[in-house]
Amino acid sequence: MLSIRSFLIAFYFISFLAVVLYIPLQASAAVTKVVYRPDRHSATSAPSGSVCIQTSTAGSETTLTIVFPTQFTIDTTTTNWTMDTSANNIPAGATQWASTGSGNANSANNGTKTVVFTVGDVSADTFTCMHFTAAGTNAIGNAGNDLTGSIATNIDSATSYATSVVSAGGDQISVTATVPSSFTFSLGGATAALGTLSTSAVTSATGVSATVSTNARLGWSMWVKNSTNGLYSTTATAGISAPGAFGSTYDLTSNTGYGLDVNSGSGTPTVDAAYDGTGDANFVGVLQSNFKPIATKATAGAGDSVTLRFRAKISATQAAASDYTDTVTVAAAGNF
Amino acid sequence: MKSFGKIIIIFLVFLASAVNPVRSMAGPSSINYKLEQYSFGAGGEDSMTSGSYGLNAILGEIESGQLSSTNFKVNSGLNYTMMANVPPAPVISNPANYYNKLKIVINEGGNASDTVYAVAISTDNFVSDTKYVQDDNTVSPTLGPEDWRTYSGVGGWGGASGVIIAGLTPNTTYTVKTAAKKGSFTESGYGPTAQASTILPTLTFDIDVSAVDEETSAPYTLNIGNLTPATVVTSNTKIWVDFSTNANSGGAVYVYGANGGLVSTTAGSSINSGSTDLTGAMTGYGIRSNSVSQTSGGPMQSVAPYNGAGNNVGILDVNKRIIYDSSNMPISGGRAAFELKAKSSDTTPSATDYSDVITIIASGSF
Numbered sequence: 001m002l003s004i005r006s007f008l009i010a011f012y013f014i015s016f017l018a019v020v021l022y023i024p025l026q027a028s029a030a031v032t033k034v035v036y037r038p039d040r041h042s043a044t045s046a047p048s049g050s051v052c053i054q055t056s057t058a059g060s061e062t063t064l065t066i067v068f069p070t071q072f073t074i075d076t077t078t079t080n081w082t083m084d085t086s087a088n089n090i091p092a093g094a095t096q097w098a099s100t101g102s103g104n105a106n107s108a109n110n111g112t113k114t115v116v117f118t119v120g121d122v123s124a125d126t127f128t129c130m131h132f133t134a135a136g137t138n139a140i141g142n143a144g145n146d147l148t149g150s151i152a153t154n155i156d157s158a159t160s161y162a163t164s165v166v167s168a169g170g171d172q173i174s175v176t177a178t179v180p181s182s183f184t185f186s187l188g189g190a191t192a193a194l195g196t197l198s199t200s201a202v203t204s205a206t207g208v209s210a211t212v213s214t215n216a217r218l219g220w221s222m223w224v225k226n227s228t229n230g231l232y233s234t235t236a237t238a239g240i241s242a243p244g245a246f247g248s249t250y251d252l253t254s255n256t257g258y259g260l261d262v263n264s265g266s267g268t269p270t271v272d273a274a275y276d277g278t279g280d281a282n283f284v285g286v287l288q289s290n291f292k293p294i295a296t297k298a299t300a301g302a303g304d305s306v307t308l309r310f311r312a313k314i315s316a317t318q319a320a321a322s323d324y325t326d327t328v329t330v331a332a333a334g335n336f
Numbered sequence: 337m338k339s340f341g342k343i344i345i346i347f348l349v350f351l352a353s354a355v356n357p358v359r360s361m362a363g364p365s366s367i368n369y370k371l372e373q374y375s376f377g378a379g380g381e382d383s384m385t386s387g388s389y390g391l392n393a394i395l396g397e398i399e400s401g402q403l404s405s406t407n408f409k410v411n412s413g414l415n416y417t418m419m420a421n422v423p424p425a426p427v428i429s430n431p432a433n434y435y436n437k438l439k440i441v442i443n444e445g446g447n448a449s450d451t452v453y454a455v456a457i458s459t460d461n462f463v464s465d466t467k468y469v470q471d472d473n474t475v476s477p478t479l480g481p482e483d484w485r486t487y488s489g490v491g492g493w494g495g496a497s498g499v500i501i502a503g504l505t506p507n508t509t510y511t512v513k514t515a516a517k518k519g520s521f522t523e524s525g526y527g528p529t530a531q532a533s534t535i536l537p538t539l540t541f542d543i544d545v546s547a548v549d550e551e552t553s554a555p556y557t558l559n560i561g562n563l564t565p566a567t568v569v570t571s572n573t574k575i576w577v578d579f580s581t582n583a584n585s586g587g588a589v590y591v592y593g594a595n596g597g598l599v600s601t602t603a604g605s606s607i608n609s610g611s612t613d614l615t616g617a618m619t620g621y622g623i624r625s626n627s628v629s630q631t632s633g634g635p636m637q638s639v640a641p642y643n644g645a646g647n648n649v650g651i652l653d654v655n656k657r658i659i660y661d662s663s664n665m666p667i668s669g670g671r672a673a674f675e676l677k678a679k680s681s682d683t684t685p686s687a688t689d690y691s692d693v694i695t696i697i698a699s700g701s702f
Contacts, residue, residue, distance in 0.1 A: 092658070145541070146536060159702060160435065161537055161702045164541040167554050168554065170543065171543065171696055173696075174558070175557075175598070175676060175692045178561065178562050179562075181686040182686065216686065217604065217687065300683040301683060
């Protein structure tokens with residue numbers, strides 16, 4: 001049986017051993033990784049980048065000390081050093097290192113090349129990063145490799161890193177490319193037969209499609225014109241006149257004459273009001289012997305189309321002939 | 337057994353003296369036995385000679401005494417006959433440009449395989465700084481029993497391959513020496529020293545822009561050329577990266593763009609970047625790794641989504657993304673190249689000023 005005295009001696013001895021063993025256990029914990037990832041390596045840049053640490057040191061981090069390479073110029077105005085918490089600024093997968101201060105540096109010393117920030121605690125064995133930017137007279141100096149500095153906290157001993165500075169602009173590539181202009185135009189057919197015209201009904205030819213593909217940044221326009229005489233018979237030396245003046249559409253149901261109706265197709269181009277009938281109804285616009293716009297589109301398009309429908313209705317006195325003919329020209333252009 | 341017999345004899349002498357001091361001068365005795373002659377120590381013979389050698393000392397075991405020189409020490413006498421041999425200088429080296437590590441190979445010095453060794457290490461040749469290599473190969477001022485390790489085997493000093501001492505200070509010369517022991521009271525003194533140095537952390541980085549593998553200078557421009565609609569266009573010119581670091585956990589090369597795509601101010605249009613197979617995409621823009629190599633270490637490797645084949649490209653946006661790493665290992669002479677690919681559609685507005693700015697950065701995990 002142990003006496004009380006023996007028990008107390010044993011207890012104190014075991015406690016002493018626990019303390020002795022615990023101290024080396026703490027001492028063995030350390031920083032396992034530090035990373036200094038600059039945003040730019042260019043000699044003309046101000047220092048900015050991400051600073052990361054992974055540590056198993058017991059205790060709470062409260063300050064971060066960054067020692068920059070000796071060739072850096074450190075602006076000692078602390079407000080010219082800013083710590084941000086933008087997630088995209090730190091390496092993917094890293095834990096954001098919180099700022100517990102103003103966001104500006106606590107101190108900045110050009111002699112020791114040291115900048116200190118107030119930071120939050122780092123969870124054990126967690127890769128934790130912060131991002132900083134600098135303004136003012138800060139500069140990373142001339143091109144050179146193997147430029148060393150260190151990263152430490154109030155409880156984590158300084159761990160060295162190395163970085164590189166390249167010549168001005170030596171970390172960037174200006175990329176250029178050209179998208180060449182393109183334009184294609186086609187008509188779905190070269191003829192539009194109206195057939196036998198009627199005094200009581202509107203006759204419509206089969207629609208002729210006009211298709212445009214272009215990468216013109218401002219889209220395209222399409223125009224149309226017809227021959228001077230319009231729908232004219234050489235044999236009868238007579239023409240079928242327009243239903244009215246140019247600029248409006250006319251319903252041939254209640255009028256006689258010859259004209260063009262334009263319908264929007266693929267790509268939904270905008271049909272000009274002068275030719276914008278109402279779908280398959282009997283409205284037509286007036287063809288002119290000089291080009292008049294029939295459709296436009298404000299953006300590039302592939303396979304944009306409109307349909308041209310020629311319609312006519314004759315009066316009872318229209319001279320009979322089988323050679324009423326007109327030649328209509330369609331043109332289009334890209335607005336590059 | 338011999339030693340045990342001596343102890344018995346000494347004990348008997350002591351016993352006899354204690355019982356009858358007067359009779360001890362005549363030799364210890366008991367009812368059945370009598371020790372006719374005795375003395376303390378193991379005796380020996382002085383000034384022996386042969387044809388070639390002469391010994392100006394007593395040969396044999398004596399009670400105490402020590403012969404020493406700068407590097408060696410002989411503790412003679414009964415209790416020291418089983419001392420381990422003093423280990424010769426270990427071999428310490430920096431075989432891979434370590435900045436906080438060194439490699440040490442213990443020299444057994446003829447000791448038996450169950451001999452254990454301790455390594456002392458110093459930054460000032462043991463003037464005021466003495467630490468010891470721990471069982472986890474870090475260094476500490478304390479030498480614990482667990483830090484005595486066999487030459488090889490589990491938890492040993494790695495045999496002929498040695499072990500890597502970690503947690504050292506960059507750009508510092510370290511001096512090491514070893515001691516050996518084989519059971520209690522057999523610890524040798526520390527042997528001769530050896531030295532090696534850590535170097536500073538290193539990181540070299542450079543880019544080149546060329547159709548072939550060659551060094552070029554800034555400013556760097558790269559014209560992809562005409563992006564014929566519905567056609568994947570690959571830049572003839574490649575972007576080359578030089579990367580080396582002795583960082584313990586290797587390093588990585590990051591890439592990011594300015595616009596998230598090729599942007600035309602004139603056309604007010606952009607060809608957006610994304611990770612995709614441009615073959616089946618309407619439009620797109622991205623980069624794809626072409627080659628990786630290194631002189632040693634690593635290896636350098638391209639990382640998804642930049643390591644695809646054919647017209648598979650990785651995104652190039654404003655986020656810094658890893659395109660290459662060194663497999664978490666230090667690397668020397670890393671060299672990699674990647675190309676740009678773009679595709680416009682029939683409706684991509686034409687312009688001659690589609691552009692982007694690619695920035696490449698690198699870091700090491702020290």
